[in-house]
Amino acid sequence: xxxxxxxxxxxxxxxxxxxxxxxxxxxxxxxxxxxxxxxxxxxxxxxxxxxxxxxxxxxxxxxxxxxxxxxxxxxxxxxxxxxxxxxxxxxxxxxxxxxxxxxxxxxxxxxxxxxxxx
Amino acid sequence: xxxxxxxxxxxxxxxxxxxxxxxxxxxxxxxxxxxxxxxxxxxxxxxxxxxxxxxxxxxxxxxxxxxxxxxxxxxxxxxxxxxxxxxxxxxxxxxxxxxxxxxxxxxxxxxxxxxxxx
DNA sequence: TCACCATTTCAACTTATTTTGAAACAACAT
DNA sequence: ATGTTGTTTCAAAATAAGTTGAAATGGTGA
Numbered sequence: 076x077x078x079x080x081x082x083x084x085x086x087x088x089x090x091x092x093x094x095x096x097x098x099x100x101x102x103x104x105x106x107x108x109x110x111x112x113x114x115x116x117x118x119x120x121x122x123x124x125x126x127x128x129x130x131x132x133x134x135x136x137x138x139x140x141x142x143x144x145x146x147x148x149x150x151x152x153x154x155x156x157x158x159x160x161x162x163x164x165x166x167x168x169x170x171x172x173x174x175x176x177x178x179x180x181x182x183x184x185x186x187x188x189x190x191x192x193x
Numbered sequence: 194x195x196x197x198x199x200x201x202x203x204x205x206x207x208x209x210x211x212x213x214x215x216x217x218x219x220x221x222x223x224x225x226x227x228x229x230x231x232x233x234x235x236x237x238x239x240x241x242x243x244x245x246x247x248x249x250x251x252x253x254x255x256x257x258x259x260x261x262x263x264x265x266x267x268x269x270x271x272x273x274x275x276x277x278x279x280x281x282x283x284x285x286x287x288x289x290x291x292x293x294x295x296x297x298x299x300x301x302x303x304x305x306x307x308x309x310x311x
Numbered sequence: 312t313c314a315c316c317a318t319t320t321c322a323a324c325t326t327a328t329t330t331t332g333a334a335a336c337a338a339c340a341t
Numbered sequence: 342a343t344g345t346t347g348t349t350t351c352a353a354a355a356t357a358a359g360t361t362g363a364a365a366t367g368g369t370g371a
Contacts, residue, residue, distance in 0.1 A: 081254060082289045089251055095260050098250050102261070108239035114311050116237035120359085121226035124233070132216050133207055136199060137318060142213050143220070152360060154319055159358095171200045173317055173368060182311065189307040193232050193300065238329090255348060270330060272349055277328095291338055291347060 114186060117163035122148075123156050124190065127179065130166060131187045134178035232304060235281035240266075241274050242308065245297065248284055249305045252296035 092098055103111070118124050125144050129135065135143070141153055157177065160166045165183035168175045179187065210216055221229070236242050240262060247253065247261050259271055275295065278284045283301035286293045297305065 081257065082292060082294065085252065085254065085257075085289075085294060089253075089257070092251060095257065098247055099261055101250055102243055102246050105239070108243055111308060111311055112237050112239045112242045115233045115242070115308075119230050119234035119237045121223070121230045124230045125220055125226055128220050129216055132219055133210060134203065135207075136203065138316095139199065139203075139207070139213065143217055149361070150318065151320080151362075155359075158319085170368085171203075174200060175318070176200065176203060185310055189310060190229055190233075192303055192307060193229055256346090267331070268348065269332075269350080273329075276349085288338090293348070 113163055114165070114182070117159055117165055118186060118190065120156065123160055126156060126160060127165060127183060127187050127190075130177055130179050131184060134176050136171075136174035136176050138174070140177070231281055232283070232300070235277055235283055236304060236308065238274065241278055244274060244278065245283060245301060245305050245308075248295055248297050249302060252294050254289075254292035254294050256292070258295070 089095070089098070093100070102108075118127065122144060126140055129140060129143050137150075137153060137157065140157070141148065141150070144153075157166070157168075160183070161168060161177075164180055165186060166177050166179050168177045170176075207213070207216070211218070236245065243262050244258055247258060253261070255268075255271060255275065258275070259266065259268070262271075275284070275286075278301070279286060279295075282298055283304060284295050284297050286295045288294075
């Protein structure tokens with residue numbers, strides 16, 4: 076049997092915050108964690124991050140995005156990634172004649188702004 | 194043959210920014226994109242995000258992290274995720290007697306602060 | 312109508328990430 | 342030394358994400 080089970084300074088700091096329970100209470104719930112980590116997930120691919128950065132500069136149709144990020148990638152690949160950004164709510168697209176113009180949502184702009192700080 | 198190949202307002206805006214070339218120039222290089230997206234990748238898992246949030250509240254040893262995020266997960270699983278956060282440079286660990294106390298790095302704190310805005 | 316262009320969808324495939332359980336390591340107490 | 346606790350490592354299995362090429366959709370102009 077031991078008196079001290081964890082390092083004393085840590086235990087003391089921890090108690091001041093209401094102990095394990097106190098810290099637990101400050102953390103988001105399951106839903107919230109999933110939602111937020113999904114945004115990170117969407118930006119966790121270099122190509123998608125690049126697409127976001129381009130769209131923040133300027134709303135663009137898919138074919139221009141392609142020209143900018145890499146003229147050699149396949150259309151289906153590009154579409155796949157754009158779709159992830161759209162489903163996550165980071166961008167939205169609007170049809171203009173033959174083209175679909177994508178631009179960042181408010182969330183998308185926030186996220187990219189944030190990316191610049193890392 | 195057509196005169197207009199892309200929506201006029203977009204083309205005009207785009208020209209003002211130096212066209213495709215101009216936008217391209219503003220985007221980060223491959224290395225930079227990879228580095229940044231990796232940070233997002235690390236935070237793209239709800240468990241890891243939760244661990245980060247807990248550590249920002251209070252530096253903790255692994256066993257306390259476990260108590261907080263989910264007492265039922267296996268040690269190896271927890272270790273795997275902690276390791277990803279460490280390798281990405283979001284947290285650092287220091288041995289104190291029997292325990293290893295983890296705490297967020299400067300980058301880790303920044304990243305979490307940012308997470309709160311999404 | 313037809314051919315054409317931009318974009319998306321689909322299913323098969325490849326690759327990357329996560330989970331598991333057992334074993335190893337490290338520090339400490341007896 | 343031995344046993345105990347905290348933590349990591351490893352390889353195998355399970356799951357998820359990304360890529361590919363072909364086919365489909367939907368708008369446009371002849």
